[in-house]
Amino acid sequence: MxxxxxxxxxxxxxxxxxxxxxxxxxxxxxxxxxxxxxxxxxxxxxxxxxxxxxxxxxxxxxxxxxxxxxxxxxxxxxxxxxxxRTKAGLSREALIGQVGQVLKPPTGAGRGTIRFPAPVLGSDEWQILSEDPLAIGDRAHVTDLSGNALIVRKM
Incomplete structure (x- = not known):
């Protein structure tokens, strides 16, 4: 055939x-x-x-x-x-205590952004939440984690 x-x-x-x-x-x-x-x-x-x-x-x-x-x-x-949930399982010890500069302050229930001088767990910018009033340029340190966001306090 x-x-x-x-x-x-x-x-x-x-x-x-x-x-x-x-x-x-x-x-x-x-x-x-x-x-x-x-x-x-x-x-x-x-x-x-x-x-x-x-x-x-x-x-x-x-x-x-x-x-x-x-x-x-x-x-x-x-x-x-x-x-x-991309960063939810990462080590708390590596993040808590880190100090960075606020790039975008959190507003109301919204998230802000912080930049660390050196990358932490592969990223130098992270989303943040805070009860303290923050402004651009403020220094803040990480006190806890909430899902994919860091809880920070003003220094």
Whole structure:
């Protein structure tokens, strides 16, 4: 049979293998983006397992749609929920007692910003809360943590 008349067959195990390979690549990349393409490939593998006569064009279309929906859902809905917890598990001992300069004073229930002379735990600017009235340029020291914000007192 000539090559132009051969039909392409994509068995379920090929989709699942490709999906697992993509998810394994994600371990080394760490962007949490490639994972969704891999998960979509595994899901298409399950579809092909139960509907083996599904055309290759339909399989690829399902994979592309699932990849897009999963990635978009992650970045649009799930990832923003974890944004305020990025520094929540860090060591209190490294932060408490640090002295910095107020760049933006907290207003009401809002957060301000402090800058330390040297980076603390990888960042020289942090969000702050304070019961003391603070102005730009004031020196303040860290007394506690509240989620992702530092509690400071004026010096």
């Amino acid at each position: 000539p090559l132009s008349q051969r039909s392409i067959d994509m068995p379920y195990w090929l989709w699942m293998s490709a999906g697992v390979a993509l998810m394994t690549v994600e371990i080394f990349i760490g962007s949490f983006f490639v994972f969704w393409f891999g998960l979509a490939a595994v899901l298409v593998g399950f579809v092909v397992l139960f509907v083996p006569q599904l055309a290759v064009a339909a399989q690829i279309t399902i994979w592309a749609l699932l990849s897009g929906v999963l990635a978009l859902s992650w970045f649009r809905y799930v990832k923003p929920l974890s944004r305020d």
